[in-house]
Amino acid sequence: MIEQLQAIVGAANVLTGADRARWAKEWTGYFPSDPIAVVRPGSIAEVAAIVLLANDTGTPVVPVSGNTGLAGGAQANGAIALSLDRMNRIRDVRADARIAIVEAGVVLSDLHKAVEDRGLIFPLTFGARGSAMIGGVLSTNAGGSNVLRYGNTRDLVLGVEAVLPNGEVANLMSELHKDNSGYNLKHLLIGAEGTLGIITGAVLKLMPKPRAYATAMVAVPGLDQALELLNRLQEATGGAVEAFEYMPRNYVEAHLRLSPDNRPPFDAMHDINIMVEVGATAPRDSEPGPDGRVPVVAHLEQTLADMFEKGLLLDAVVAQNEAQRQAMWQRREAAAEIVLGAGRPVSNNDIAVPLDKVAEFLDRMGTRLAALDPGAEPILVAHLGDGNVHYAVWLSREDAPLKDAVTEAVEDEVLRLGGSFSAEHGIGQWKLSSMARRKDKVALAAMRAIKRALDPNGIMNPGKVLPPAN
Amino acid sequence: MIEQLQAIVGAANVLTGADRARWAKEWTGYFPSDPIAVVRPGSIAEVAAIVLLANDTGTPVVPVSGNTGLAGGAQANGAIALSLDRMNRIRDVRADARIAIVEAGVVLSDLHKAVEDRGLIFPLTFGARGSAMIGGVLSTNAGGSNVLRYGNTRDLVLGVEAVLPNGEVANLMSELHKDNSGYNLKHLLIGAEGTLGIITGAVLKLMPKPRAYATAMVAVPGLDQALELLNRLQEATGGAVEAFEYMPRNYVEAHLRLSPDNRPPFDAMHDINIMVEVGATAPRDSEPGPDGRVPVVAHLEQTLADMFEKGLLLDAVVAQNEAQRQAMWQRREAAAEIVLGAGRPVSNNDIAVPLDKVAEFLDRMGTRLAALDPGAEPILVAHLGDGNVHYAVWLSREDAPLKDAVTEAVEDEVLRLGGSFSAEHGIGQWKLSSMARRKDKVALAAMRAIKRALDPNGIMNPGKVLPPAN
Incomplete structure (x- = not known):
């Protein structure tokens, strides 16, 4: 396997043993990664060849870009970690058309800088922008602080290209605002967290920079x-x-x-x-x-x-x-450092409710939390304009059943108020049990059917997003 | 079959013979409909029961709402025509949250009127708004004249509910702007023209009415x-x-x-x-x-x-x-009446190019058209702000090979300029050959796999959107 991977990308771009260190630790600390190898393709053709090899041999492939996710979506234990960091070209910025054409390994803040002197912005922004890469941004449909005005990631994407689980390249790099030609695979790949294919490039909308x-x-x-x-x-x-x-x-x-x-x-x-x-x-x-x-x-x-x-x-x-x-x-x-950097046990909950229900949600959670763990302290921050609350709780002790009980309480209250148990951080592995418990069962069955149809061998980022069927 | 349908919706809501007339003729005249029966369910449960019966018996089902489509997507020859016109309730308008919750049979202009006195608009609009219903608007991802500012239909939808081909109801009626919980089935159903399920209701975004x-x-x-x-x-x-x-x-x-x-x-x-x-x-x-x-x-x-x-x-x-x-x-x-009402043979082409390429497209088509049919006259109208040209051509004669040659020439020029062969009217049956010839082959194969996964018996609006695999 290693030799075959080396034949595709060159020996220097197949990292094993200690060379994998940069990808092994991810900063939440919850999801350390132990891949067979970290493979760093330099082109779409190389990504396709790796996926084809993986599919032929039944080897799991986990795409990794900036590795700043909070949900364990990029953990690659026993898998090929396919790092997109070398594919970091901004292929084109067309100011008149207000688009940027980029590869998946472009760091978000590099894109910000590249368009700023053209009087434009790519408006999506969040704390991890100096490390997060476009591939992960799209795969998680990242949100952030400007969603109120500009929408989520998917609202800012005109086209994508992706390597599907069979190793074939789907070219959906539309630059148009109107393009109705069959099922919208772009929106299916965005937010699928790499379980339906690997996004390798995108056409992104740019906006005029506020003066x-x-x-x-x-x-x-x-x-x-x-x-x-x-x-x-x-x-x-x-x-x-x-x-x-x-x-x-x-x-x-x-x-x-x-x-x-x-x-x-x-x-x-x-x-x-x-x-x-x-x-x-x-x-x-x-x-x-x-x-x-x-x-x-x-x-x-x-x-x-x-x-x-x-x-x-x-x-x-x-x-x-x-x-x-x-x-x-x-x-x-500084939210993530504040919440996770205090060294206290944390229950982390990324939820959304209608924005006039945020106060009610917080009130009710105060009561429920006191019953579950009198020493608990919510340490929240909220995109209030979206009703999106990062409802973290410092717990009095490290205790998995307690954490689960808090999550269940949060989800009870969120769903009672017409909210979502997953707002912008995604499912990854972190929220698999929430998906199993809370997601509409018919929708979940349809997602599983789509996964089987596009990835019959189950090689693309297995064990993420979709909980195992019982 | 007729008796079983009557048992579900009542005899008065199963129309056969001449009673189907209102649904049989559609106004382009190209796609007259000859269904087994027109069935008019009054609830989601009835829609689900009809689809379940159809799936069990392998009977095609074609959802119909306003029947104002231009691409033959609602033609129901030999099928159950499932008309959503009775499901026309506006369930709720919440002005503070800027949402409307509607059933699929709500006429677009009725929704416009219902929210206007609240100081709000549902911004999507086009000529057929007095007949077009929300179900068809969503299923075709309709565009229109305000897309420049407000986006296409899919940009204005927060949630949907739909009956899937297995007769089960998927509840995706989110009211939230941030909701990342698995694959985005909403965007898959929007624009699928009823081939993956029947949209029965939606949560729509409202906007402040310009003063x-x-x-x-x-x-x-x-x-x-x-x-x-x-x-x-x-x-x-x-x-x-x-x-x-x-x-x-x-x-x-x-x-x-x-x-x-x-x-x-x-x-x-x-x-x-x-x-x-x-x-x-x-x-x-x-x-x-x-x-x-x-x-x-x-x-x-x-x-x-x-x-x-x-x-x-x-x-x-x-x-x-x-x-x-x-x-x-x-x-x-008056565009549709102008183009189709002149009684002249028409080649109708709904395309988009980058907006700075519209002039080049028109120039080049002038040359190509003169070679194909010296008596031809383009009769176009364009959403110029989107680069979306309704490039209709009055031909000198009714001649199927000539029409196809004109379409091929249009598509050659459109794709050469980085455009789309289908902008906002959809595929239906009208553009099946364009899909076969022009759509990315890998994407097309993925669409077929999704269709088979969700509709293994091929009952949902068969023969639309996806050209037969060769």
């Missing part, structure tokens, strides 16, 4: 007031709110413990802290007026002042320059 | 100037252009012949006529200023005046009231 941002930290007395702020801003700006993030007091405090040279958001500590950002693309909103003020910033300040006067806000700080804005973002993006 | 529109007819010397107008308006408004439609001179003339009491768009006739509409949602763009003028309208007028001064426009008329705006839309939406 100005207005960013603020806001303290409110309750989540109702937060939603009023969101609705007022959306209505006044025609839907230009880019981010609307909720951080409770203990999150802010944990952030200060983690990096003590950071400053707190306000002079006093508050229970409900919101980071809001509005983007302005039209010149009439982004160009400084006769008084030298940028309209979108002035407008945010006015909205906050109006609400403060009515007692709907407790405090607010508007970023006065890019450094202040970045400090606000840095606090929000 | 003001600025609408104009513009005559330009060339398509380059049209694109410059589009780009200027998009940049100035932050992407608020709702429609950007191209009608050539012979289209305008044909419209005047069709309904002689209409007025021409300009005093003189021009070769390139553009209908543009900008929507304003933010108060600062939509509320009349101190001078009584609506900013978005004033802004459009200023842009047009600037371009006119530079010789980039030949003429422009801005709608001064809703009646003038509706007259502009009526001209555009």
